[in-house]
Amino acid sequence: MADRKEIREQIAGKGLKVTPQRMAILEAVYDLNNHPTADQIKEYIQENHPSIAVGTIYKTLDTLGEKGLIERVKTEKDVMRYDIVTKKHHHLYSNESDRIEDYFDDELNKMLEEYFRKHQIKNFKIDDFKIHLTGKFTDNN
C-alpha cells in the first residue's frame, strides 16, 4: 500500500518533481495513519532522514494538499492534521483524547446522496459532504 514505487508514481503523476523530501513526507503520512500533525511527521522522518527543514515539511504538505494527495483536517484543538486521501470517509472524533479515526460507510453515503438529491439546499450547490461524529472510543480511549 505504501511502497516506494507507488509513492513515487503518485508524486510524479501530479507533475511534481520527485525529491527525497517529498517521498519521505508522503510516506510518513501513509505510515502514521492516525492523522499526524506536521510535528509528528517531522519526528517520524528524522529517524531515517537526517534533517528535513520544518519549513519544507509545511511547504510540502501544502503542495501535496493542493494536488489532492493528502487532506488537511482540523479539530477543536488548534493544529492542522493531515490524512492520505483514499476513498470517501467520515471522521470519528473524541474530544477527550483528540483522537481521530476514519469511518467508511457506503450505505450511509448513498443514503445521504439520495437525500440531498431530493432536498436541494437554497443558494448552495453541494460538492461534497463529510460527517463529523463526536463521541468516545470504547476500545482503549
Added chain:
Amino acid sequence: MADRKEIREQIAGKGLKVTPQRMAILEAVYDLNNHPTADQIKEYIQENHPSIAVGTIYKTLDTLGEKGLIERVKTEKDVMRYDIVTKKHHHLYSNESDRIEDYFDDELNKMLEEYFRKHQIKNFKIDDFKIHLTGKFTDNN
C-alpha cells in the same frame, strides 16, 4: 433575539459574572452572524467599546464556549471561529470564499439518528454529529 436583557440572562444563568466585556462579546457573536473570528469580534466591539484587551476576548470566548453559550468552529483555513449555540445545525462551507452558513434540517437529523441507532459503530459511542457540506454559494458568492 439579541437584546441586552436576554444576553445578560444567558451569562448570569451560567453562574458567570455579568461584565461589560462579556456582554459586548456575546452580543458581538450574536450580531456578527457569520461565524466571526476573534479578530472580527475585536474590531466590531471597538466601535462602541473603547478598548477591550485581545487577551480578554480570547479568554471570554473560551469561557462562553465552556459554558455552552457559543461554539468553536474550525475550517481548513487556520483560525478559530465562533458561533452562537442555538439548535442543532450543520455547516455549509465554501472553500473559495471561506464563508460558513448554518444549515438546519430536522428531517435530516432524524434520519441520521435513526440510521446510527440501527448501525452501531464498532468501538465508538456517538455523542453528536455534524455534517460539513462543502460547495458553492449561488447567491453572491
Added chain:
DNA sequence: GTACCTGCAAAAGATTTGCATCTTT
C-alpha cells in the same frame, strides 16, 4: 470583602516567507 475578571505585555506555538543554494528533469 472576596472571588472572580480584566488589562497589559510578554511568551508560546504553529505556520509562512525570503532568499541563496542545490536538485530534478
Added chain:
DNA sequence: AAAGATGCAAATCTTTTGCAGGTAC
C-alpha cells in the same frame, strides 16, 4: 540549463499566560 525545491532563519499571526489592579456580587 532551466525550472523548481530545499534549508535556514527571521517574521508573522493567533492564541495563551502571569500577574497586578479592578469590579461584580
